Amino acid sequence: MIILLGFWLSILFFVIVLLWILVPALYGLPPVHTRPERIYHALKLANLQPGETLYDLGAGDGRVLLIAVRDFGAKAVGIEIGPIQCALTWLRTMASGYGNQIRVCWGNFYKTDLQDADIVFVYATSKEVMKLVPHLEAQMKRGARLVSISADFPEWEPSIVDEHELIFVYDMPPARGSITTYLLKKAE
Numbered sequence: 001m002i003i004l005l006g007f008w009l010s011i012l013f014f015v016i017v018l019l020w021i022l023v024p025a026l027y028g029l030p031p032v033h034t035r036p037e038r039i040y041h042a043l044k045l046a047n048l049q050p051g052e053t054l055y056d057l058g059a060g061d062g063r064v065l066l067i068a069v070r071d072f073g074a075k076a077v078g079i080e081i082g083p084i085q086c087a088l089t090w091l092r093t094m095a096s097g098y099g100n101q102i103r104v105c106w107g108n109f110y111k112t113d114l115q116d117a118d119i120v121f122v123y124a125t126s127k128e129v130m131k132l133v134p135h136l137e138a139q140m141k142r143g144a145r146l147v148s149i150s151a152d153f154p155e156w157e158p159s160i161v162d163e164h165e166l167i168f169v170y171d172m173p174p175a176r177g178s179i180t181t182y183l184l185k186k187a188e
Contacts, residue, residue, distance in 0.1 A: 033060060034123055034149055039067050042121070042167045045160050046147045048072045052118035055079065057109035057132075062089035062102070064121050069098045076102045077117075079109040114139035123149040130154070137173065146170040157181045 043064075048054060050073030056064040059078025068074040078093075080086040086106040093102040105112070110131065114120055120140060122132065129151045136146060145159075148168045152158065157177025160169035168179075 033063070036063060036067060038149065038165055038167070039064050040071060041162065041165060042147050042149060042169075043068060043072055043119070045162060045167055046119050046145045046169050048074050048119055050074065053077065053116055054119045054121060055112070055114055055117040057112070057120060057122045058124065059089050059104060060085055062092050062104065065089070065093060065102045065104070066096055066098065068121075069101045070096075074101075074119075078102065078104045079107055079112050080104065081106070081108055110135055112139075115141060117141075117144055119145045119147060121147045121149075124151055126151045126154075140172040142172060144172045146172060146174075152179050154178055 043054075048068060052072075053075045054064070054068040054077070056068075056076065056078045059065060059080040062078055065076040065078045068076045078089055080089060083106060086104055090104040093099050093104060114136070117140060120136065122129065124132070129148060130153075133153060133155070140146065146153075146169070148170070150166045152161075152168045153170060153174065155176065155178065156170050156174035158168045158179065159171045159175075161167070161179065161182055
């Protein structure tokens, strides 16, 4: 009986690990975390205000959601494709006491309705941000802000850049240009 239980627990563990790694990888985004200080700095650069709604595309472990709610008084929505990450993030937000201000959705952020987002937070690769461009242009409302960590949107001119932390903030609708046009204007 104990051997059989051990076998089934091993199978369950294997399936959980497989789901943890494979599902996000199939969509091209491996789970990568960023430091809480960097997240806080990014949200401060984006001027997140109390009562605004932040969407985190690829919510991972929910740290962006918790910082947005706890430190900025915002409402937060996390979109996560990984079923295990989604469940753990939901549990973490409920345990934090901020569950009534945070919503965690299991889904594909390329298909998510972002029309009520004041800020969209994304930490993705350069390849992934290019795939996001048409969706963000179609979904994000005028005056909303987009915060990207580590990858810029090459055809958009950011409104704020932290070169040291590689944080890019874009106002919607985005100005045509690039990081180069931003830096040239800054140098004037």
